[in-house]
Amino acid sequence: MDHRSETGHVMFLSPERVFYAGLLGRPRNRSTGSLLIYVGLGGRLMLTCGGRTQADLAIALIPPFVEHTIASDARSSLCFTVEPESVTPAALDLLARRAADQGPALAERICAAYVRLREGGCGPGFTTEELDTIVLGAPLARRRLDLRIAEAVARLNDFSGPAATAADCAAAARLSQSRFLHLFKQQTGTSFRAFRAHKRARHLLHFVNEDLNFAHLAQDIGYPDSTHFCHSIRRFYGLKPGAIFSGSRDLRIYRGAAQAEATAVAALA
Known part of the structure; x- marks a missing residue:
């Protein structure tokens, strides 16, 4: 049996989303191009951003390309990431307001989504809309690019x-x-x-x-x-x-529909 199936550390990975449950690592400055939503898994968060530190947080939302440091008093944490080019600016603003106004409720929902995902609620070949619905309750409005x-x-x-x-x-x-x-x-x-x-x-x-x-x-x-x-x-x-x-090492990765296919093609090349 693959030992990674026993730890509960998982990552659902697609071109537009990542849902990660695992180790957070030592707190150091980081900055990615994704919108990040952190939730403590059995613990609380401490966020340092723009010279300001906030402690005892249930949830933290970080806009794209914003330098920050995140720490947790629990060994593992959850992180849901959204690629901003895949979502309308209005949808990103709504999500930020939801995190600010309904933080504990949204954190509880994301923790429940983790349990559902870990127990097979969404397998390989998932779509962005499926993952959004499990994690957030509904798909985020898609941006239409040229x-x-x-x-x-x-x-x-x-x-x-x-x-x-x-x-x-x-x-x-x-x-x-x-x-x-x-x-x-x-x-x-x-x-x-x-x-x-x-x-x-x-x-x-x-x-x-x-x-x-x-x-x-x-x-x-x-x-x-x-x-x-x-x-x-x-x-x-x-x-x-x-x-x-x-x-x-103990992380189990599930890929979304587009990248599951790309991985299979790469393996045959």
């Missing part, structure tokens, strides 16, 4: 393919690079460079419970060398790659 930008986003989300540059994406969209970069930021709310850096670091999540050579992994997910890889991962996650892998 088709050319949507194709670039899909390309950057594909961890099994070669790294994409702005020039590559502009050529595929039949736009000048300057026009593409302007349209990309207008549509996603994020510069192409910051968006690509975030997605590249996010690709690490697919491999955290595997025994891999970091130098090879760095090249596989688009980093020029292991030094850049380690620096970027520490900046985004507040932890060194070795600490992330060490804390994820």
Whole structure:
């Protein structure tokens, strides 16, 4: 029997969402391009953000690209992440207000979602709408991107393919690079460079419970060398790659519909 099925540490991973239940790691500054919702699993949270520290929190919501430090008085915690380009700005604002106004109730719901997910409430091949409904009670309103930008986003989300540059994406969209970069930021709310850096670091999540050579992994997910890889991962996650892998040995990963298919294709390549 796979020992990972016994620990309760799980991650539901898709291009648009992550639901993680596991070790939080030592508190250090971190900043990712996702909207993050932390919930203490049998404990309370302490958040430091913008020079202000808040303790005894049931829930903490962090907007994308906001540097923060999160700690828990429990060994494990929950984190639900939303990729902002997949959701309307209005939906993100509503979610932030819900966390502020109904924090304890939302934290209780997310804890109940964890129990349901752990017991098989959502298996491999899940959709964004299914996961949102289990965790939040209803799907978040989907952002409609310009088709050319949507194709670039899909390309950057594909961890099994070669790294994409702005020039590559502009050529595929039949736009000048300057026009593409302007349209990309207008549509996603994020510069192409910051968006690509975030997605590249996010690709690490697919491999955290595997025994891999970091130098090879760095090249596989688009980093020029292991030094850049380690620096970027520490900046985004507040932890060194070795600490992330060490804390994820007992993690069971379930992939959403799109990435379950991409993983299968990569395995056959």
